Amino acid sequence: MRLEEVITENGAVIIEPGEKVEAGSVGTWNIIYTVGEKGVAINGKIRITIPFGFSRPKLFKLPWDIEDIRKGIGGPTEPGYVSVKASNPETKLKLSIPVIPKEKVGMLEVWGKNLFITIKDAPLREGNSVVVTYGDTSFGSPGAVVQYFEQTVEFTVATDIYGDGCFYLVKNSPRLAVIGRKVSYFVVIIPSKIKEGEDFPITVVPRDKYGNATYKYQGMPQIKSDEAMRGSFELKGQHGRSALAKFSSSGTYRITAVDKDDGIVGISNPIAVTDKDNNDLNLYWGDLHVHTGFSDGLGTPDEAYRYARDISKLDFAACTDEDNESEIHLSDEEWELTKETANKYTKPAKFVAFPAYEYQDHGPKGTGHRNVYFMIDDQPILRHRDGVDLLGLYNRLKARNALVVPHHSVAMGASQVWNYHNPDLERIVEIYSIWGNSECRGCLKPHIHAGYDYEKSVQTALAKGYKLGFIASGDCHAGHPGYSDWLRWFRSYHNGLAAVYAPQLSRRDIWQALWKRHCYATTGERILLDFKLNGHMMGEEIILPKNTPREIRVKIAGTKVIKRVDLIRNNLQVYVYKGKSWKESFEYIDREDLKEEIFYYVRVIQKDGEMAWSSPIWVRPQDSLSAKS
Ligand SMILES: [Zn+2]
Ligand SMILES: [Zn+2]
Structure with a gap:
């Protein structure tokens, strides 16, 4: 404002x-x-x-x-x-x-x-x-x-x-x-999951040496796949930097775009091609934390959604301008426009936007930053600056189909971030953004906020028994959701992404998947991550007889070679899998008797330092009296 x-x-x-x-x-x-x-x-x-x-x-x-x-x-x-x-x-x-x-x-x-x-x-x-x-x-x-x-x-x-x-x-x-300046590399974006024989789009985004999308490149890159040799890849058509293709056999692949004249190349994100009858969930990508000129970012929500949809090729996004104690906050009029714009850009099977804002509570007893997302339109904005404290926010959101997502919990001005929790509203946490990683003390890509405090990490919340799934997003203030490392005036880490397993791309399906914690976080790379425990998906809470072994299956396809995968049980690293290629999978069986509720999640680290985190799976022994509810 x-x-x-x-x-x-x-x-x-x-x-x-x-x-x-x-x-x-x-x-x-x-x-x-x-x-x-x-x-x-x-x-x-x-x-x-x-x-x-x-x-x-x-x-x-x-x-x-x-x-x-x-x-x-x-x-x-x-x-x-x-x-x-x-x-x-x-x-x-x-x-x-x-x-x-x-x-x-x-x-x-x-x-x-x-x-x-x-x-x-x-x-x-x-x-x-x-x-x-x-x-x-x-x-x-x-x-x-x-x-x-x-x-x-x-x-x-x-x-x-x-x-x-x-x-x-x-x-x-x-x-x-x-x-942008002259092209320096290509970002090649394809869907993460399709069925064999199904047409899918390929988008080549030329970017300059600073990572800006650039229109200076008007060439037509050559699009290739190793599968073409085996006859299972078919390029069905290409118009400039957009193409349509299909794979006729199942597997996990990547696609390359090359411009030999300019010496420019790009390798796509991995794509999992399943057989025709496979009815597994689809995988969608989004950035749920975006600031515009309505608070202290740049550009408008319109521009941000266009960038998210057309340049970063995201499936979903949310502008989350701030209710801030300072004078720069989302006005009532801007809140109406925020909701209107989210509706305008939501088109089933094409793109989903959520009406959302950022609730902030700083100060010595601050509860920190939480983004508030609405499934339905026409909800009022409940601001801390208008006297709504966090408990008041929980109360008033209870019946409203809202999600409340804490972020950068380790940052300053949030000493009481984990003193409060509402399990019906707070289903997920933003573990990573441009500001850095909030996972745990000693983590990679540590937070850049001065005065950060890992006593308030995501693992602290998990240790308190909060059942939070993981997403990552941008918190980008430069108007470039999904692909940025600029915090308006200085460069930081790369924009994170949220991956969501959902049946279809609709507001309801993405919403329900987030609520069920069928989601994971990455530092911006479209890494495929499948993490299952006795057949259950990430984010689930299950009950097992106490002597049941937990069979953990992990499948990953990275955008670069997978360096290692850490299996975490109750915040402790219990197993490290060392990878050699961009496609890895492993199994781990935990035969220890279940004494109390425990949780598992995996942390993936690529050779280039990019990361992914699965949402946890919580396991409770049957008839356990000690289980946390
Ligand atoms: Zn914030
Ligand atoms: Zn923010």
Whole structure:
């Protein structure tokens, strides 16, 4: 939500050049403000927000040693140097970048660094102009460096025309479209599960060296499969980077896309081809944690869903903008639009979107962050900032067909994250996102939040008897659900994904599968993971006579070689399977007598460091008095 009002009498602003720019390129831009009918008084201010990801603005500071320029140090020689000029020679302009206390940065500088221009000596009158040169090269600065991720960004301009501290936004702040660079690799996406003889789509997404989807590539890659030699793969048609194919025999395969001229290659995710009569569940991929400009992310829910569906080729997604204690929160109007957009994009068998938002409770007794998802439309938003505490949230959601999903439990401001739990609403936990891994102390890909605390890990919740299945998602703030590693202004881990075993791609089926915990988490790779215990699926709770051996069967097809698979029982590693290829399977039989309820899950680690986690399976001995309910 934008806090400041837009008015029209405070002038207009443009950026020159306004053409698209490549991610990571260097340039110089003039931001030209033309004064409106009310003018700008002495001590009035113009504020320009330089988007995060672009060079931080640097100023000419006095007293300032000419020696510094000679040595190539100091603001005027650095990337992002800013200068300013007024058309009216009597007016003097003072540039400043206030230092904001760290704890307030999130509230005052959400999308970028604020640059202030104070009007001195003579007021600005209607029609006067102020030209801010960002990336001014006059004193040796190379210019300003563009952010490394593609996205249209706004250089938000606001004015305080009377010098009374009240800022109003200028109508139509200038925007710059940042686009991908030349192609560096292909991401090849195919469904994870199909039947033999069934046509399936292949999508080749060209990406640049920073991981941006790029439209600079207009070639037609060659699509291949080793199965073609055996006559079981048939490419049925190809139009540019989209194709249709089929496999006529069951097995687990991958497909390669190559452009020999450009030396570009990509290997698809694995696909499990089952025989015709197989009625196993299908496997779908999604990102259930996405922020947009409705809170502190970039872009709109419309753009996010389009990216999820068309670029990342996800099956389902959810925009989860924030109910935040800071001023940047989802307004009532934006909540209505969030629900409307989720409905608009939900098309059975094509794409599913859920109405959702992020409930946040920070502070010394904070219960942390939980995303709230609705199965049905037209539900009210229940905000912590409006006085709904976590117990109140549970109570009011009880009869509403909602899912509540805690995330990055190890982060700061969530000391009481696991003090509360509602087993009817909290069926799953987000174990991994761009922020990192919340699984357990000593885990790979540890959290990047300062002050994280693994006392509050996912394993802590499991040890308390909470029956939580696992998903991973993005928490991406750059508007790129399903494929990103940008947290708006710095790079982190890769966007996680949620894998869901469901009969069909419909909102109801995905919902029920999440509720049943028939889901697993990955660090973004479409790794196939099948984890069964005595024939039961991941996420299930079963009861067995206490001397029944638990036969665990694990089947994996990775996107790279599987390095190891850890079998975890009650948070302890009881077996490590060492892999050699991208397809692995093993069995493990636990013959120990069941004394109390126990749970098992597996953690998969590929050679390239990418990971997957199955949801746990809980086993309770029959007639056990000690079992946790
Ligand atoms: Zn959060
Ligand atoms: Zn979030």
